[in-house]
Amino acid sequence: MAYRSLLRVPGAAFFPLGFLARLPYATSSLATLVLVQAASGSYAFAGLAAAAQGIANALGAPIAGTLADRHGHRLAGTVTALANAAALTGLVVASHTGRASMLTAAALSGLTQPPVGPLVRVHWSRLLHARARPDLIPTAFSYEATADEISFVAGPALVGLLTALGPTAPTVAAIALLVLATLPFALSLNQGSTEHRRSARAARTPLPRLPLAAMFVAMAAMGTIFGAVQTGVTAYSNESGHPGSAGLLYAVFGIGSALAGAACAWLPTRFSLRRRYVTFAATLLLGALTLVAGERGHVLPAAMAVAGVTVAPYLISLYALTERLAPADRATVALTVLCAGGPLGTATGQALAGFLVDRHGSAGAFLVAPVAAAAALLLAVAVVLAHSARTGDEPSARTRR
Incomplete structure (x- = not known):
């Protein structure tokens, strides 16, 4: 509906x-x-x-x-x-x-x-x-x-x-x-x-620099996971003797994320945005750990499907939080600053994962993902606690506009 x-x-x-x-x-x-x-x-x-x-x-x-x-x-x-x-x-x-x-x-x-x-x-x-x-x-x-x-x-x-x-x-x-x-x-x-x-x-209107910087870092963490997964999947496919399977694994990851993103429309309104942010940062970490376990257990396709489900809800929370914290006359630049963290994080993830692949194979690449996800979760907790200490409640987009 x-x-x-x-x-x-x-x-x-x-x-x-x-x-x-x-x-x-x-x-x-x-x-x-x-x-x-x-x-x-x-x-x-x-x-x-x-x-x-x-x-x-x-x-x-x-x-x-x-x-x-x-x-x-x-x-x-x-x-x-x-x-x-x-x-x-x-x-x-x-x-x-x-x-x-x-x-x-x-x-x-x-x-x-x-x-x-x-x-x-x-x-x-x-x-x-x-x-x-x-x-x-x-x-x-x-x-x-x-x-x-x-x-x-x-x-x-x-x-x-x-x-x-x-x-x-x-x-x-x-x-x-x-x-x-x-x-x-x-x-x-x-x-x-x-x-x-x-x-x-x-x-x-001045941008809220510290909260926006936190969102930028949160998106960079997500980008780092993307870069690590892309590198890890490519290495895994080559190691398994089926280099063409990398594209299929990416597709499984993306489809899982797309389905989870669509389902977010039915989340109850009492599940507040900041609670969603922390919750989905936690599930992102679980998804990243699933990738590590899936690679080691040789069930990476199933792990990719599970991990993909954790991506879009986290990203939706970042977009919604950034849209709310930005002044109405600077919402677009705030969102573009948020998005800028993505490619920088992806480049970082690819570089770190590539370094580890040369030394430890695809398993090394996938280890980057839970480290980045853990950093994302710690940041989410810090952001929510700082906001609670400062205001005690959640800002309203309706009153802001």
Whole structure:
């Protein structure tokens, strides 16, 4: 019933367009890896280019968020979609030149990546408050988490299929999606009132730096788990003699997360957001420990399915908490700062797990996940205890707006 009510708010066409709009982000890292490796003949250099893209994305996302808060979502989404299409076109051209130009183009493609996730989440919040339906915001965030997870399953699969047509095909497809889906989706977003944009440009409300930093670190911990799992699964598949099975294991992980994200829409309202945050941080740790046990017991596919269920609920809690703690006129930049922790954490997880794989095999890579998850749980407990000591209750998004 909750999803049926949500469907009537923006119209049915909003959902498929929004899903297609996020596919360029879901395909970008792997597409860049495929293109640069084919052009340079080096996996090491291709990994460097993908890392440059991810780090540049982490740096560029808050800039795009600031642009959105100050000048409107429609303008920010349009500018970044066109700029990213141009940067990816430059990457295709650079693949016929030298390594320096490829590295530069990869970084530019990360810097200009449209922040579809933060833009659409703030759009939902504003739209549902305007329709006097703030009760549907958790449902909207659950849907968005589900769409994110499905895109991260579909994106790599799409790259794999298109690579058969040539190494440039996945990047060309991403360019086409930016123009045909991300750009129209950006144009459909609420630009925001003139008064709101004027006040945002004139005197911006300060961001709550310490709470936002905590959310950034929490997302980085999640990214570290992603990086460790990606590296561990790849190593496990190679060790087992079935390298092609890595994609299937990723899919199991993503599908489990997507189903759990969709189910979050039915959580009872008395289960408060901060309690959800601590609870889902604890289940994230249990999921990470399951991966370690599953690798050692040679039942990793089952462990991936169990661990995947713990991911989306934790991410939904982070998005919802960040949306609540941010001032109304700076919600987009707050969410983009949150999201910036993801690629930085993923790069960290991949580096640590790669180091351990060389020495201990896939088992070493999976050990990174529970360490990161334990840090996430400790941070969650600290955040909730600090908030309770400071206020004694939970802030209300309704009163804030």
